[in-house]
Amino acid sequence: MVTKWLVRGFTTFFTVLFTVMLGLTTLANVSESDINQMLGTTSTKIVETGEVVDTEYFKKKTNSIEELMQNKLKIIEQITDEGTVLLKNENDTLPLKGGKNVTLFGKASYNSVYGGKSGNAAIGNSGNVNINFTFKRGLEDAGFSVNADMWNYYAGKNLAYTSAPTEEVAPSELPMDSVSAYKDAGVVVFSRVTGEGSDAASDYYELVSAELNLLKAVEDVCDKVIVIINSPSPIAIHALKTDAKVGAILQIGGLGARGAESIGNILAGKVNPSGKLVDTYAADSRSSAAYQSAGTAEYSNSSELDAAATDIGIGSGKQYTIYNEGIYVGYKYYETRYEDCMLNQGNAASAAGTFMSEGFWDYDEEVDYSFGYGGSYTTFDKEITAFEVEDNVVKISVKVTNTGSVAGKEVVQLYVQSPYTAYDKTNGVEKSAIQLVNFGKTDILAPDASETVTIKMDLYNIASYDYKNKKTWILDDGNYYFAIGNGAHDALNNVLAKKEVSAVKGNAELVKEWKNRTFETYDEYKFSEAGFTTENGLFHNNTETKYTNRLDSADLNSLIGANTVKYLSRQDWSGTWTTGLQGITATPAMIDRITLKSTYTPGKAVGDKYKYGADTAYNILLAKGLDYDDPFWAEILNQLLIEEMIVTVGKNFGAIESIRSLSFNGTVDNDGVGSGPATSYLSTYNNGSTPFEGVTNYSDLDPRMYPSETVDAATFNQKLIYELGEIQSEDCFYNGMTTLWGPGLNIHRHPYSGRNFEYFSEDSMLTYILGAQVTAGLQSNGVIASPKHFAFNDQETGRYGFAAYTNEQAGRENSLRGFEGAVAVAKAKNIMTALNRIGCDWVGASTALQNEILRDEWGFDGYTITDNATQAYMAGRCIALGTDKFMLLPGNDRSKELNKDALLADDTLFGAVREACHRILYVYVNSKAMNGVSSTSMIVEVTPWWKTVIANIDVILGCLVALGVVGCVATYKKEEPSKEVES
């Protein structure tokens, strides 16, 4: 009897395993490319059938992975050295010259913020501490003795880096007795971190009593108190600024591998800080104009949207947000309101929007540290030695002299104040009182040494977008003030000094006035120095398309009616200040767009209009170097089977599938924003050791070691950020990646946006410039950059489909500007679209955004890819609206709309899918994806080891089930007689 039940039991067990395994096998088969990418395996092989030729079209710049790692760590450390900002340094607190015995305080001193809270940036907190250094190691390497008892206590508590600020350990619980031997300095680390999918809670960036209690306790026992702000987004640190016992404050975003090392060296004086703030540090983190309308609201008639939705749904399409702040994001709000206060205009001093001021709005109470501000251990004198505006290019030379006693670097920041004219006021054109134009950075200057920094920029970049009247960029006639300053506030004060405004401490010598005598429109603007080179700087590649309104449908005043939305205006700060999102009722036309009913009209049957599956045998390499419009491309595309076209645009999590008939071997594409490339190094580079203790194989080493993008931006070092792109590109030669999804080029609309850690700054010009530099560096050697998330992903709340409503001036001058730099200047070849809507349209269904602005105006000749298209509202038909490729996880597809029959029945969609394949292949035939492929190469299928393993498991389980069934039959028959006996 026992045998019978054992046989049946195990047979059942194997049956369950077998059936579940069949499901997993199906999953593995549909996810073949993704699994290959994850495991570093391949399902195809390039076989050379002709003469062997050099097919390394793009070659590594390093000779070995050791050399790569050496160069990479050098760049990383330079970024964190230069991206750390000295906010406060009183009474010679820093550098620490006396005692070297210090104590680290704060839960974040142990579990620090290395990047962000999610996805690609969380790696620092789960990786090897020998790769991503802790503060303890950073300080010890710089020569400090760190209080081990305190460190061990925090290690024991091991409070997660994501834990709430209120979880800070109470001083009474800390081993404060241990501090007496390590009281030369108390280094307190306060952190904040956010991630994908949600924005920070409404008071997250305020200091809490638990933190202030800790600070007070440290002040009581330590000789010096230094606070490290370890946060990609600004924390309200008014209490620290005004606390006389806090001697110094340093700010750094996500640390990356060597941020802690940089902090140690800065504390020790081995590195002189030269970083500048990428965001305004307001006294109250919720005081920005943009934050007043953060988050989302639901349409008052959202039930009608539910009723109107088709089978593709609308995601979070019932939610919307409104950019009530207009162009006044970040410092553009605080500084413009400051000037208007000083000039007593526009009700600027009214109580509207006051958070820290008493009775009336007071800049000094509302702002602690302005955008662009950053201190140094030395002092610099600046002198404008040359200034000219010629051929619509402003060029300025500034002599920087180190007047202090230690060596250091300094950033020359060029700002402009454009005239706010009667025309602007009449036509609703807003002007920031001060706006970053460009910047340059010196090398390390020894005491008394000088260097002249020359900066230039096209006037296009200081033009304003007039969306109401001229419907294009305009350059007002009037006086323009080009000013140098240590941050936006300093530059503005210099401008006000030049304008002889009383009660302002500024230096008029650091301002040059330029009078533009004629009002100009830039609808057919041509750049005099077109194209990006590392020598000439940042100039657009010219296109033939006019700059004109494309986003009227994103403006509720156009969609619903005038005065539906009141945008913030410096004409009346009080009257246009908005608190909270106003209620909106979606019109029938809006509902049709949100549900994607009216956006796309299918075509007719394909018939003979397009060829496919042509019996030719062209190798994709024949198209290498051809113009996009070369007629030969039609031959290549005619050769594609419909199935191949569908797979190319609608399969895999980003990577492009191989196309055997074209000898195209596919791509390996992965995330890379902020922390770096997410694909591991290939095992072929394993040689028994790495530079990191505890890691033997390079394939076990996570390449994601870079600091957060906010730290990159804080360097204000364009050359360094170009080199960052170059070294990330080099990473891709060792991990096999072709496209790196980065950089992140949305802006920090306000501190609470969940994804600020992977975007550069609140300022669109800083984003424009650095976005262009890192993209150019990335693409300098055959790797493809994919700036993301295009566009208006300035918050995470409701990200799967919320609608962003804005006016075109705000859109052009803020949200789109960063992408404009990467595309129009640096010619990015791939763009990742966002999950949200612009107006009623998902951005991947917005022809205005993807075709008219991106492709026509900016000259984009690459392909667009969606972000993770989990939601069905990102429908297959969107290929005909500008999307080129869907990012699809296993189990997710677009086969309902992207199938052979559907394509043959709709020549519009067929043509769009064909064009998307054209764009994708055009990008990759001119990239490092073609390395290894010659004109006589063939792609043959091979079976990766994991498929063999799965097949073997299936067979073994199947045999065990069959054997079990036989056993069951045998034991059943055998034991039948016993039943009789028993009876």
Place this chain on the structure above:
Amino acid sequence: MKNLFNKKGVGFYLQLGTILFAIVGLISYLVAGQDSYGLDVGVVVLLALGIVVGLVFCIKDWFTAGPIIVMAFFGGAVGLFLVSRFMYYSYLYFGVDASSTISGAMLATTVSFVLMLVLGIVSAFFAWDKGGKKS
């Protein structure tokens, strides 16, 4: 009915538990499947077939083949479930979406499926019907 239960072995009661969890799993899956990831009809059909066949074999375990056949349906359902929910679970695992947490219904589905498989397998090691001529 009393006679029926008198004739049943330990495996039968374990199988009842298996079917109970299958029913709970099916109901909670019908609820959980209303999210954006959707409902896989194959999972529902296989679960339903497993439940029906399971109940039939509960009446009489013909040729002692009950658990093998029933668990083939349930195993297949779970296999399909894993395929259709791979994206959902990978999101949770990798924390791609900070706001993503497993829904109550999906948690109930997952727990039910696990218990269903475990109990179903264990039930196969014991007789469902007591032996003897009376049976």
